[in-house]
Amino acid sequence: TQRGFAHEVNFRGKPRVGTDFNFYLYGVNDRGRLTDSGERIKEGGFLINGSGRSVLGKGWTGAANINYLSTFLFRQAFTQSFNEAIFSAVNSDGHVQKSWDTYSFGVEFSRHQFFQSTLPDDQVVIRKTPSIDFHSRERRILGKVIPVWYSFDSSAGFHKRREPGFITRQFTDRLNFAPRVMAVLQWKGFSLAPSYTFHATHYGSRKDLSGSATATETAGRDLYRQAHDFGADLTMPSLERIFKGPKWLGTEVKHVIEPRVTFRHVSGIRNFREILRFDELDILTSTTEADVSLTNRLYAKRNGTVQEVLTWQVMQRRYFDPTFGGAVVDGSRNVFLSSTTLTGYSFIDRPRHYSPIISVLRAAPIQSASLEWRTDWDPLFKRITNSTVIADARIRQTFFGIGHNQVRGTPQVSPNANQLLLRGGIGAPGRRGWSAGYTGVYDFKEAKMQFATTEIILETRMDYYDPAHHTAANKLIDYEEAR
Template sequence: MKKIIISALLAAAATTAFAQGERPAGVAPPGPGEVVIWAVSKSADGPLYRLIGNASLLSTELQLWADELIYNEETGEAQARGNVHFKHFQRGEELWADRAEYNLKEESGKFENVRGASPARAECRPGLLVTTNPTYFEGRWAERLKNRYILYDGMVTNCRLPKPWWTLRAPRFDIVPGERAVGYRAIFRLRALPLLYAPVLYKSLEERPRKSGFLTPNIGNSSRRGRMVGAAYYWAFHRSYDATYRAQWFTARGLAHTVDLRGKPTQASDFNLYLYGVNDRGKKLPGGERRKEGGFILSADARAELGSGFFGRVDGNYLTSMRFRRAFTESFNEAIDSEVHSVGYVQKFWPSFNLNIVAARLENIQSAGSYVPDLKGYLPDEKIVIRKLPQVEFSARERRLGQLRLPVWVSLQSSASLLRREQPTYQSRQFMPRTNLQPRIMTALRWKGFNLLPSFSIQQTYYGTSLEQGRPVNRAIDRFAREFTLELAPPALARVFASPSWLGEKVKHVIEPRAVFRYAAGYEDFSRLIRFDATELAANTTELELSIINRFYVKRGNEVHELLSWELWQSRYFDPDFGGSVTAFDPLTGKARRNVNASTLRLTAFTYLDTPRHYSPVVSALRITPLAWLGLEWRSDYDPLRGHPVNSWLTADWRRSIYSISIGHNLVRSGQQLSASANQFNGRFTLGGENRRGWNAAFDVIYDFRSDVMRYAITQVTYNTDCCGFSLQYRRMGLPDRSENQFRLAFTVANIGSFGTLRRQDRLF
């Protein structure tokens, strides 16, 4: 039985006012098992207490107050009438009613003409609108059965009252706070407009919700696919596994299927399997003919701790054809990507060593298959496929030998592989063996700020197959090479200057020069090697790389910021044909040749070797950050042999308050035999953000100056209220074999989710 503590505020002494529910001065808070009651006047009849005027009942779990309160100490029954107010401290629930009956012992009761609020529970995940508004509800009457509420003829919203943007009304709501909410024969209204009717509407209130059921359908339109109608089902068939299936009907093309399977078999492992495919009826041509471009994409991602320090990871991807990807992908980057990567590995790290066991597949699509009228279909893509099944890699990090006066470090790189390469002109034999062993020794000499870092390595590589006249033959190559590198880093030169007041207190200019000499020999038979990775790109060379970095730092208060950095570097080649590996023409075809080796990759991502040469382009990297909200970066390669920049990449970013601009330009003109020419502008302009109230907008564009075509453009406009948001997106894709316009819509309910055809991953914000 709960102990009763009574404080009666008699009408004659009621000149001191107190707020409803406020504990009067001099009344101690209740302890465990105690109930405190007070009112302006009271009367008692055995265990029955009658409280009138600002009556209140307080325990450690809840508080109930009203104009009139009758409380039975023995049964725990309480009857309240007039301005009833109920508050549960632990759950944060609060409601108002005209009349209530509540049992403190059973934690159950009824409330008539009820209104209430529950604290907001915001889920912080990308693409979800968040509000701090509580969830409001009202109904003709409600029941509370311990931790369960049943609301009759009710309404729910998390918008500000009295004019909510959206409401959900139903004859009955069944709510378990922190677990789930179910509405029966529910109608969702936007203002007064009914948008959705659901016989049963389920919303999980758990921190990590998992419940099988149908997902919100979607409707859209595309100039290539026609009308789009989709529906999905989520299946939580196990506590550690779930699956989602979505079917989407394209009226002009056919049926699309999406399957997403996830699992977490153990605490230290998880996986995700994704499949997207289309049963394509074919693209309709002006003459009425249809050309099918169907296919599927399969992706798998898994990771696991295998015990004893071993860790495994799989990232697998499979694509049926490039034409399918270009026709049906939703991403511009995917549409222009011509590679498909798959890799799986098991690895273990020790303090000084690490072991990797790798299986990998790289698919580089050279061109999409052409259409053959007689076959009424497309030929397979022309592609290069490289497989490693498996490759075992063992390496040792730099380790110092003893405590010699002259420090010496040794390291090791080694691998053993079974490899296969397939391309239109040939394929290697079924998994050719390759072993590679490369120990390295280095030291460091320091004197008055000068750092001299010499290193020497040898590399032994065995190939089970080689090329002769462009064809693989079973003749092994055993290659023994050696490399010497000498790096010189002189002390940096620095000077401090006074600066303009807008820039900072002081400016510091630092000059950092560096020189690297490399000598490599023994990389013979360059043209006889089947290329699998960077191992086959090593070539004989004698070269000197010179670089200089200018840095400007500004001091603002107690902080130092890098204002500007400008790095220039260039290589001088004393062996212009790299041991005979670089030629102007292919000896087999007689055509102009594109040469790539390790020396070019160290310098820039754009190859420049179409003929033997004594020097590389001058590579420049300029970064300017005058203010925290403004930045610019420009990287370019200037080729003195051609007399002009062969490539340039420029980006600039500006952001103030709710506004941001990001623009970029890339230019490639090194020659068709080296790299495809490019001249493109890209930009993004943003006003606001995903959670900002009011109007928000963003525009993303890629424009090709060579063809005077806008390759890609997205415009998104969003209006967010205090509890919901409306988004409209227009998307334009202008690729050579895909010209498409799409309109996408989304309606977002704060803290709940989004409905429509605008997916989270496709939003600009």
């Protein structure tokens, strides 16, 4: 094009049974985007995607997924997908593992890159080179009177984290061992599952706070973290009732109400702000909390089969330690394991006695239509702070969808957002003939269309001659796609 040459390479192979790989490269030698002043702003770059897997024998398997992006500016300038344009993470990992009985052993290499903006160095890079993991899922050790299960997680590896204003050592060692014991007590429909986990983690380095809440460098001193994690999950008898359903839904409809209460107490973590952050293992905090959850389910009986057509879960978490053992930094965005397991949106920017009320609604009343609506209602602000809803439907060869995303929190936690998604089209992938589709995203906050794309596709079959059998075959070897 007038911007320059674009190069694309796609190479796939299957050298032997149980082994395959794929390599993809896309790049643009950009002459530059012409501005009104006559200056050209170059936005070129390249990306690499590679994947492969192999059965190595004797229970061993290997897999890799390699992704590299030269600059985030290149992705935003030349991608043809809205989702890809706003997706700022580039993840690569490779592992070799073996599983037997209840055990699993593996060696992993990974690199996670998170672009914060289009500026060259505004990114967070987390690397594991390598990490050795040894796990065991629940293994029954007692069962005559009370069933008891034992499991554990363990890992050892070298890690590195780099972000603007902060960088760890090239190889920061981390050792972790977490054995867990769980039992189940049942009585007249009630089920109580108490558990205890001992977390022991050693870090070869720590954040150098120097009297402040934030750190710009690491200290050479080791750090040892241990925590006692007590939990109890109480499942109560569900309430059920069967109704006569409408014709469009089914002959019978069953309504099920499932109440649940969970308690957790984690103690012993007093140096949270000094802990280096590499993954979810490092955001465990001291806490005393209880969850109350109520789930409604609707099942419909259609032609002799039962399908779940609606699920609505409402839950809230009560914090008896509002500072999480002193880990909360007032006025800043705090990300703890307790909050990430509850909702995908951050909400802790001060000591909290309770979480937002989380509502998750999923509905599929008919096979050709679905709805999902997630909301966070925060009693602290007395409003819905986060809401995401999307609905899709298909009528024969016509499909359409609508979605809306809104964020109304505090500036310290996340910027506000108000966006509308529209998509639709006609046709189906994998079928010969014409098809068309449209996707658009409108931003009410910016009062402009952020993204829009329209595609018209013609898919045909190819005929080929097989000289080995000397017959003309009308076999499908691939789809030719024209856009």
